Amino acid sequence: MRTAEILQFLTQLRDNNSREWFATQKDYCKELQKDFEKLTQEVIEGIATFDPEIKGLDAKNCIFRLYRDTRFSPDKTPYKSHFGAYMASKGGRKSPRAGYYLHLEPGNSFISGGVYMPEADVLKALRMAIYENIDEWLEITGEPFASVFPDMYGEDDKLKKVPLGFPKDWPHGELLKYKHYAFGRNIPDEFYSQQEIVPQLIEYYKYLQPLHRFLNFTVDEVLNLG
Template sequence: MKVSTLKFLEELDANNSREWFNEHKNIYTDAREDVISFVEELIGQMAKFDKNIAKVDAGKSLFRIYRDTRFSHNKAPYKTNFGASIAVGKAGYYLHIQPGQSFLAGGIYMLENDNLKTLRKEISGNAREFEKIVGEESFRHYFGGLSEEGKLKRVPSGFEKDDPVGEYLKLKNFVAVCPITDKALLEKDAPKKLAEIYRSLKPLNDFLNAAFV
C-alpha cells in the first residue's frame, strides 16, 4: 500500500467537505485504485487457504466512501476510511483501512433474530467444537477472542442458564478484531502477512457458515 493512500485519508479527515473532495477527486481515485490493488493481492494470498475467496471481486468488495447522513447527527459527507468485505456466505473477512485505526476482522455482524437463534443453537449443540475453535492458539494470538459488543446480561430464552457455552450464547455478534498498524500496512509483503492472520479466522467462519447450510 502507498503512503499517499493513508495521507489522503488523513487530509480527508481534516477537510471533510464536498468542496475539498471534488477538488481532490483525482487523489481519491488514485487512493481507491491502490486499495483495490492491495485487496486483489490479499485475495490471491487468502485463496491459498480458502478457495472460495478467489471468487471475490476486489473492486466490488469495497464499501462506498460516501456517507448516508439522512438519519445521522454527523453530517460529514465522507467516510475517513476504506473498508472491504471479503466474503462468500454470511461469515467472512473484513479489512478496515484508517490511519492509526486500521484493523482486520471476521465473523458475522448484525444477524436477524431468526438467524441469530439458529446460530446459537448450532453453538450450543456443538459446544466442544466451538470452544476449540475460539480457543485455538493462533486465533487467540491475533484476535484475543470474540468481541463482546452488545453482549446480553443473561443467557437468551430457549437455552439453559447453565449451558456450557452460555457466555457465547449471550453474544449478538460473532466477530473477532485484530488491530493493524500503519507500518504493517505499508510493508512490501503486507498482503501475505495479513493473509496469515486471516488464516486463523477460517475455522470460525467455516463453523458459522455451516449453521446456515
C-alpha cells in the same frame, strides 16, 4: 502498494471532511481507491489459496463506498475516514456469510472475520450451533486463534441475560449473549509502511477459515445458500 499514502490521505480527509475540500482531491482519491482495489484483489487471491470458496471474487464487489449515508444520522459529514472491504463468497460486501474484512483508517486499522449483525433467525441458529457444539467452538476460538484475533466484538451491546431457550446456568452462557460472532486484530499504521504487507495479512487471515467453516454451515442452512 501505496497503503501508507492512503492513510495520509484519510487523515487529511478526516480533518477536512467537506464536499468543497473533497472536490479538490477527487482525482487523487480515485487513484488511491484503485490502489486499494488492487490490494484487496491480491488479498482475495491469497485467501483463495486456503479457502477455495473465495476464488473468483472481484474486489469491486467487496469494497464499500466512501460516501456516508447521512439521512438518519446526526453526523452530517459526507465521507467516511476509512477504506473498507468485506471479502465473502456469495455476495462480497453484501453477503450474509462469514467473511474476511480489511479496514484502513488512521490510528484505527484492523482486520477481522466472522459474522457481524446477522439476521435474527441466523443469530438464533448460530447460538444453537455454539450451544450444541461447544467443544468444537472452544477448540476453534482457543489458541492459537485467540492470540491472532484477540478481540471478540459485541461486548458493549450483548444481552444482559442468557437468551430464552437456553439453560441459564450453562457454563458458557456468556457466549450466547452476543449479537455478533466476529473477531478482530488491530493493525498499527507503521505496518502499512512495509513493502510486503499482503503475505503477512494472508497469514493472519488463515486463522479465520475454521471459524468461517463453522459459522457458514449454519448460515447456509438457515438462508438456503447451499
